[in-house]
Amino acid sequence: MDPATPDNDALLRSHGLQVTAQRLAVLRAVAGQPHSTADDIDKVVRAQIGAISRQAVYDTLGVLTEKGVLRRIQPAGSPARYEDRVDDNHHHLICRSCARMVDVDCAVGYTPCLTAADDAGYEIDEAEVIFWGRCPDCTKNSNTTKKATREENIRG
Numbered sequence: 099m100d101p102a103t104p105d106n107d108a109l110l111r112s113h114g115l116q117v118t119a120q121r122l123a124v125l126r127a128v129a130g131q132p133h134s135t136a137d138d139i140d141k142v143v144r145a146q147i148g149a150i151s152r153q154a155v156y157d158t159l160g161v162l163t164e165k166g167v168l169r170r171i172q173p174a175g176s177p178a179r180y181e182d183r184v185d186d187n188h189h190h191l192i193c194r195s196c197a198r199m200v201d202v203d204c205a206v207g208y209t210p211c212l213t214a215a216d217d218a219g220y221e222i223d224e225a226e227v228i229f230w231g232r233c234p235d236c237t238k239n240s241n242t243t244k245k246a247t248r249e250e251n252i253r254g
């Protein structure tokens with residue numbers, strides 16, 4: 099057993115999953131870079147263990163998400179992202195310019211967003227909130243960037 103990953107071993111087993119090198123590598127990749135896309139994770143995993151197909155990485159992400167080991171976030175108009183912070187229904191901020199995604203806790207207290215004003219009789223287990231805007235870096239650079247883009251468009 100790899101002594102560097104005892105927690106992930108236990109994590110997989112506690113979700114009823116067999117411990118495999120592929121699953122451990124995918125977990126490490128997501129933990130090291132939360133909110134990565136499947137493509138990003140694929141690159142990291144293949145750099146680590148080499149002998150794994152792209153499809154296997156995608157399948158592994160699917161299984162880990164289905165079992166609740168990972169959480170999948172699907173922002174409108176962009177590829178799905180994966181993270182290992184799964185148990186608190188936190189929300190996300192996404193930058194429209196550079197697509198950087200960061201965690202943001204529930205607006206008030208602990209998972210209150212699961213309490214809808216009117217649940218219409220549904221049994222609610224997830225609330226997906228994505229705040230869209232621009233990150234501080236992009237806000238800072240926005241004037242110069244906008245100008246450059248406009249100039250490019252004129253030239254092109």
Ligand SMILES: [Zn+2]
Pocket residue numbers: 193194195196197198232233234235236237
């Ligand atoms: Zn940005």
Ligand SMILES: [Zn+2]
Pocket residue numbers: 132133181183188189190200201202
């Ligand atoms: Zn997150």
